[in-house]
Amino acid sequence: MKTVIDSAVTETLLYHEQTKHHFHRYARSLGFLDWANQPNPFRSYEGVTPVRLPLLQKDSASEHLALYERNRNTFQGFTRETIAAFLELSLGLSAWKSIPGSTWSLRMNPSSGNLHPTEAHLILPALPGVTASVFHYNSFLHALEPRAEVSETLWQQIKEHLHTDGFLVALTSIFWREAWKYGERAFRYCQHDVGHALAALSFSANLLGWKVTWLNALSDEEIARLLGFDQTRWPEFELEHSELLCFVHRSEEQQIPRDLPAEIVSGFSGLEFQGTPNQLSKDHVDWEIIPRVAEATAKPKSTEGAFAASGRPGLPDTTRPFYAPTAQSGIPAAQLIRQRRSAVAFDGVSSITKNQFCTMLDKTLPRDDCAPFDLGLTVSCVHLLLFVHRVTGLEPGLYFLLRAEKDLPVLQQKCHRHFLWRPVDGALPLYLLQTGDYQSTATSVSCQQSIAGDGAFSLGMIARFREELETAPWRYRHLFWETGMIGQVLYLEAEAQGVRATGIGCFFDDPVHELMGLADDAFQSLYHFTVGGPREDARLATRAAYHHLDAPAR
Numbered sequence: 001m002k003t004v005i006d007s008a009v010t011e012t013l014l015y016h017e018q019t020k021h022h023f024h025r026y027a028r029s030l031g032f033l034d035w036a037n038q039p040n041p042f043r044s045y046e047g048v049t050p051v052r053l054p055l056l057q058k059d060s061a062s063e064h065l066a067l068y069e070r071n072r073n074t075f076q077g078f079t080r081e082t083i084a085a086f087l088e089l090s091l092g093l094s095a096w097k098s099i100p101g102s103t104w105s106l107r108m109n110p111s112s113g114n115l116h117p118t119e120a121h122l123i124l125p126a127l128p129g130v131t132a133s134v135f136h137y138n139s140f141l142h143a144l145e146p147r148a149e150v151s152e153t154l155w156q157q158i159k160e161h162l163h164t165d166g167f168l169v170a171l172t173s174i175f176w177r178e179a180w181k182y183g184e185r186a187f188r189y190c191q192h193d194v195g196h197a198l199a200a201l202s203f204s205a206n207l208l209g210w211k212v213t214w215l216n217a218l219s220d221e222e223i224a225r226l227l228g229f230d231q232t233r234w235p236e237f238e239l240e241h242s243e244l245l246c247f248v249h250r251s252e253e254q255q256i257p258r259d260l261p262a263e264i265v266s267g268f269s270g271l272e273f274q275g276t277p278n279q280l281s282k283d284h285v286d287w288e289i290i291p292r293v294a295e296a297t298a299k300p301k302s303t304e305g306a307f308a309a310s311g312r313p314g315l316p317d318t319t320r321p322f323y324a325p326t327a328q329s330g331i332p333a334a335q336l337i338r339q340r341r342s343a344v345a346f347d348g349v350s351s352i353t354k355n356q357f358c359t360m361l362d363k364t365l366p367r368d369d370c371a372p373f374d375l376g377l378t379v380s381c382v383h384l385l386l387f388v389h390r391v392t393g394l395e396p397g398l399y400f401l402l403r404a405e406k407d408l409p410v411l412q413q414k415c416h417r418h419f420l421w422r423p424v425d426g427a428l429p430l431y432l433l434q435t436g437d438y439q440s441t442a443t444s445v446s447c448q449q450s451i452a453g454d455g456a457f458s459l460g461m462i463a464r465f466r467e468e469l470e471t472a473p474w475r476y477r478h479l480f481w482e483t484g485m486i487g488q489v490l491y492l493e494a495e496a497q498g499v500r501a502t503g504i505g506c507f508f509d510d511p512v513h514e515l516m517g518l519a520d521d522a523f524q525s526l527y528h529f530t531v532g533g534p535r536e537d538a539r540l541a542t543r544a545a546y547h548h549l550d551a552p553a554r
């Protein structure tokens with residue numbers, strides 16, 4: 001077993017090294033966009049009759065903090081309507097944009113290159129208007145595509161095991177969607193996107209009084225069996241890879257088993273799956289390192305406790321009160337979800353206050369009983385290296401938000417000796433490393449993208465790396481999920497503070513490490529992000545999310 005894991009770790013580290021962008025060389029990709037083969041952003045399962053879902057006619061009035069705090073939301077029963085609302089406000093369409101000659105859709109969840117490699121599948125019990133089945137969620141139609149009926153007995157087994165009502169939701173990735181544009185680095189982007197989608201699901205569930213719990217003990221292969229992937233005829237290069245399975249249940253239920261027994265998993269092997277996945281592109285490029293890293297990071301069966309979010313030292317104070325809770329945004333939670341957009345440019349002048357800055361950062365800290373970090377990913381491994389440009393009340397410079405206290409001594413030892421590590425605000429684990437103007441540095445390490453220097457602040461997400469992977473290479477994917485979840489929080493928090501954010505997957509890896517003085521791979525930068533005053537593109541026309549359906553448009 002050890003040698004199998006060792007070679008998977010080697011393969012994973014090799015992928016990571018090989019897909020770094022360098023000042024003088026980008027990770028391997030085609031280098032141009034093959035428009036004739038641009039993947040269809042919508043997967044559908046042909047040959048089945050979709051169950052159309054209703055669109056929300058009115059959003060809940062829950063306020064900003066209801067995104068996070070569970071006790072602000074009352075439980076709504078599991079029905080076709082509430083499950084529709086859950087999906088609409090997490091993975092549904094949010095708008096259509098166009099410029100002369102081009103039209104594209106946007107979704108509640110962001111995606112690198114707007115390519116949307118993440119798909120969702122649900123396993124639902126029998127509900128009025130719904131037969132208990134495994135479904136694929138089709139966001140274009142806002143519909144559930146039934147793939148296999150689940151018998152009453154099988155669902156009862158699931159319910160008895162999980163001790164409570166609810167349903168299952170799985171996320172999968174189609175690597176080709178991202179590889180079409182990004183080549184070998186695509187696997188990383190897919191994992192970021194899973195993290196964003198996961199946080200989006202957790203927020204949307206919370207507004208209904210529901211909680212999303214990751215069933216962390218399952219293997220990827222078991223999830224594939226539950227979804228009937230072993231019985232599916234995939235178009236070449238376009239198969240969906242299982243990422244994770246979650247149980248969605250009442251928020252008050254705390255003790256959810258994090259596994260499904262083998263009898264239940266094998267019960268799904270006996271189901272008859274229908275529907276043929278649509279072909280997304282005519283031709284493909286075989287980036288063979290991607291299936292290799294997918295295999296190396298495939299999660300085997302584990303015990304539930306192996307990745308529990310407690311019981312390991314160095315946990316932050318998860319019960320800390322929110323930073324400046326009385327100064328939260330007046331924008332309702334559902335509105336924040338709907339209006340979230342990526343900024344394409346910043347004005348280079350807008351600033352935010354220190355209070356706003358800390359309010360945003362504070363939401364990225366995990367707390368007990370608060371979405372989204374209570375879904376049980378693991379203890380935090382990801383910190384924020386902050387390039388502060390325009391935050392009134394803070395000197396411009398390099399700052400650090402420590403999301404896992406245990407890493408402080410080792411970071412201090414591995415980073416430049418001249419870093420100050422001066423605490424900034426007693427209420428947050430925020431440190432000043434060095435004052436100075438980091439606008440051009442931030443732009444330069446983010447692949448020369450001016451959005452990283454023109455905003456109020458930008459950041460690199462610095463993950464505890466080698467130690468996490470050494471015995472469990474599949475943790476590589478989990479680290480990226482954590483970064484995506486942090487990103488989703490920052491997207492919504494930027495909207496709440498009247499500014500805008502953008503995820504940055506294109507950055508120069510090692511120059512960020514050099515900037516910090518990191519000489520080995522104990523820590524690695526896995527994702528960048530930027531926040532600032534947006535400059536709107538006046539050429540863009542907007543249409544309602546579901547204007548193409550016969551449902552009343554919002």
Ligand SMILES: Cc1cc2nc3c(=O)[nH]c(=O)nc-3n(C[C@H](O)[C@H](O)[C@H](O)COP(=O)(O)O)c2cc1C
Pocket residue numbers: 106107109110111112113114189192193196340341342343344449451502503504505506
């Ligand atoms: C993982 C990830 C990486 C991204 N990287 C970049 C980037 O490097 N540069 C950029 O301008 N936008 C980047 N974006 C923003 C996407 O282009 C944007 O999410 C997508 O176009 C959809 O638009 P929306 O976020 O407004 O829905 C990234 C988004 C994600 C989720």
